[in-house]
Amino acid sequence: MSEHDKSTVAAEDYDKTEVAKAESASTSESENPAIKSPEPVHGGRPRTEQDWWPNQVDLRVLDRSVPEADPYGPDFDYAAEFAKLDVEALKRDLVEVMHTSQDWWPSDWGHYGPLFIRMSWHAAGTYRSADGRGGGGEGGQRFAPLNSWPDNANLDKARRLLLPIKQKYGRKISWADLLVLAGNVAHDDMGLKTFGFAFGRKDQWKPSEVFWGPEDTWLGDERYASESDPLDLDEGHLAAVTMGLIYVNPEGPQGKPDPMGSAHDIRVTFSRMGMNDEETVALVAGGHTFGKTHGAGNPELVGPEPNGCPVHGNGLGWISQYGTGKGADTITSGLEGAWTPTPTQWDNTYFEMLFSYDWELGESPAGAKQWGPSNPEAQELVPDAHIEGKKNPPMMSTADMALVVDPGFREISKKFYENPEYFADVYARAWFKLLHRDMGPTSRYLGPDVPSEELVWQDPVPAVDHELVGEAEIADLKARLLAAGPTVSQLVHTAWSAAASYRDTDKRGGANGGRIRLEPQRGWAANAGVDEVIPAIEKVKADFEAETGKRVSFADLVVLAGTAAVEKAAADAGVPVTVGFTPGRTDATQEQTDPENFRWLEPKADGFRSYLLPGSKLQPEQLLVDKAFTLGLTAKEMTVLVGGLRVLGANTGGVQHGVFTDRVGVLSQDFFRTVLDLGIQWRTSRDAEDVYEGGGADGSVAHTATAADLVFNSNAILRGIVEVYSSDDAAEQFAQDFAKAWTKVMDNDRFELKR
Incomplete structure (x- = not known):
């Protein structure tokens, strides 16, 4: 005490x-530790940018310590x-x-x-x-x-x-x-x-x-x-x-x-x-x-x-x-x-x-x-x-x-x-x-x-007790998953829903354990739509195991489904990439999952999926930064992931906010170019709270967005990153950087890979 x-x-x-x-x-x-007071600290002269412009989202929380800052050295x-x-x-x-x-x-x-x-x-x-x-x-x-x-x-x-x-x-x-x-x-x-x-x-x-x-x-x-x-x-x-x-x-x-x-x-x-x-x-x-x-x-x-x-x-x-x-x-x-x-x-x-x-x-x-x-x-x-x-x-x-x-x-x-x-x-x-x-x-x-x-509060996950799938089986499974029925958008959203439950603050959550198919995670509002995808993935698992005699976990398949979808989306954009995937996840049971314990992981907001629980006191862009922090992301990784996930159509419930493309499911640069477009005039929506409408001077509406989208133009630091990814010569870099950041999120809970 x-x-x-x-x-x-x-x-x-x-x-x-x-x-x-x-x-x-x-x-x-x-x-969110990035949010500061709107008034100078002691009522005197402002000392920081946040004192001068309190409405600007503070990105310093995403400044990760570089290994060189460790007195033991970067290789410790x-x-x-x-x-x-x-x-x-x-x-x-x-x-x-x-x-x-x-x-x-x-x-x-x-x-x-x-x-x-x-x-x-x-x-x-x-x-x-x-x-x-x-x-x-x-x-x-x-x-x-x-x-x-x-x-x-x-x-x-x-x-x-x-x-x-x-x-x-x-x-x-x-x-x-x-x-x-x-x-x-x-x-x-x-x-x-x-x-x-x-x-x-x-x-x-x-x-x-x-x-x-x-x-x-x-x-x-x-x-x-x-x-x-x-x-x-x-x-x-x-x-x-x-x-x-x-x-x-x-x-x-x-x-x-x-x-x-x-x-x-x-x-x-x-x-x-x-x-x-x-x-x-x-x-x-x-x-x-x-x-x-x-x-x-x-x-x-x-x-x-x-x-x-x-x-x-x-x-x-x-x-x-x-x-x-x-x-x-x-x-x-x-x-x-x-x-x-x-x-x-x-x-x-x-x-x-x-x-x-x-x-x-x-x-x-x-x-x-x-x-x-x-x-x-x-x-x-x-x-x-x-x-x-x-x-x-x-x-x-x-x-x-x-x-x-x-x-x-x-x-x-x-x-x-x-x-x-x-x-x-x-x-x-x-x-x-x-x-x-x-x-x-x-x-x-x-x-x-x-x-x-x-102990159940440790979120136990079984040890691997079978031979892991190899390159040939992985290629086979990718093809099966893409042909299983769900769209690229659905596969990406489901994989993200599984992996983005991870919290770097206490190393809980993530895709390992396959708890996206269990309660309470399966029923979270932010995960709306996964019920349509889970049966298809389970059928791929059952058919593959029956036909080959080899085992694969549902947890691995959820991530692999998203991986395959991202690769297809990049290829459709004309910039094929290979997205990293390492098998070895296993499936937890409902008995190994304490619903009371797990309820704390339910997201109240996930700006990467344009999801916001009604009634939040905080602004969407602030909550986006906080989510990026708990996922262990930098400002660059946050930017590339939001830009990619929007055009892939990964928003919860099919919400169109920030989906600045007519090629949904293709890993294009359309989000970055549209958010910078000065020909679009943005206005506060009269019909929806925390929503902006963008269009012409005549009042027409071509796009809708939230502050978690428009912050990538209004904030100078984020705009600088967006400008890079909007350039004609950055298509390949964008696809490669997206794939790398995606793999990081998918593997956040694979601690055995980090040692």
Whole structure:
């Protein structure tokens, strides 16, 4: 759970430059990190192009890091380096660090394990199911804003404690893996049998741009819909309740000590991170079995966060002038105390405390609202973390009290209390899920501790158990698919619908598994029309296997159908190309597909198919950029794909917006030339929302479009790319570039091809 510093840094102490950067990247109400505020950041002189022209779509999010930016070099292969790592030696070194207290930041009870658990939790716990952003998969806690979030107060000390280990093992262990491994090893060392662990998180060298919320102040809570109904969290795609928190305010909703309100917030936030009620209770209780909160004194004496510190501050923030500023004088969240008498040991004492005593509301020395036992016998249960011989009462936060006040949570808590072994198993599995939720399929997992058990939230896909088709069979299958009945447009749309479910943010979705034929994906509105194509592909599969005795997966055939259609469309345009295709996909079953888990992948918009769910708050061109980002595309790849897919007629439901050609199904340059045509006058449609009509001065209508089409002329960067592809000498380049970008999308989830 959260330990946040709710008032340690005054606004005037912030580093103004860093705040300006943070605010300019986080003031939209969109999930798309490219969207910025329409007003200058501080009401002063504009600093960026987005300040000057806020209506222009921001393409910077599509600027992918070049390999040369990696300090290990463009040829660095993390999996190969990791293979040289002595994992057991690394674990032993971590345990030694946990038991070696440092004077510059003394450990509680002589054990850094609880601090490392909090660090790992907060590294992974930013994950959110709605868009797959967050999580520990890139080591993002090292960078702003996460390294300076109020909820991450003093975790800079935990990361610094790990630096000698990182220096010892170097490139063989990433920071991303190390930050989450430390908490896992801490559990093992303190007595919990963990479920397992997977390595494989490669470091990023700059923070990913993520929209964390609409607030422009730390610990702002504008995502509550209204004061009259404060429990209605309005920003549905966000996971936490407050800017700068991982989950909920431990003092209660908006700082009010309301356990039932806190229960609501806990249930909402954890569910948005992919957890059910049982997993939620287990995580709260299991996490609070270890360690303590820190609120020894006046929080006004705590200095700024790391990004607000001066250059000579050694990169450490939250330096406190209260007493020694550390050890017994530490101030972090403002709450003070431990939950259990055995804070460095896995046991069931959290529930023993919760159910054995009467709890009353009080305040910590820092003035934070917390709960303590009124029973006299409970006043000296917990040994002090630093003062020998001193005993303290246990404490609970309002978020803890929610577990016994809310009827559903109480029933689960009671079950865990009465069945410690069951609680340990549920917690171990939930902890594993927390750490690995953003890693994607198990094919990306590395290391000796990967569990053998298959879990439905991992979107399992069967291993290949048959000989793959060769070149001759592929050629045969292409011919069969093109003759099966569906048009080029239908085959392209179906293949795109399967593959474009992929999210690079959490490595979920994609064509592998063939889930386009399963629920819920088959019934998504964006995929309208695939039902007419799937039976034809299934018949090709059945006939081929019956006639040749060889096997081929439906998942491979969906992609191959699109590949064959693109090749035909290019040939019909007079520029034949060979589109890359690598067999090896397999077919998942409905039992291996959790509809509740998969619903988060349903697109609300896909500008590549001119699809937009009615009622969206965001503009089509902004949503197009966000979709391109989740597919891992550059601005060039986005442009070439939109231009090609429009003329191929791949729009959902046969919508004609942007289909600027009378040769639908031919991979022509018609989209690029038409969108640049100054002879076409564009007007807002009187009949359809978010639609433009293009034609002559007499009011005639030759074309319709959305902003996801016209942005390729209105935006100077995109127009520059379009101008290249519109040129007479660019027909071959366009076809080749389209084929390459198409193959990239089709293979996004083929992680075994990327190693």
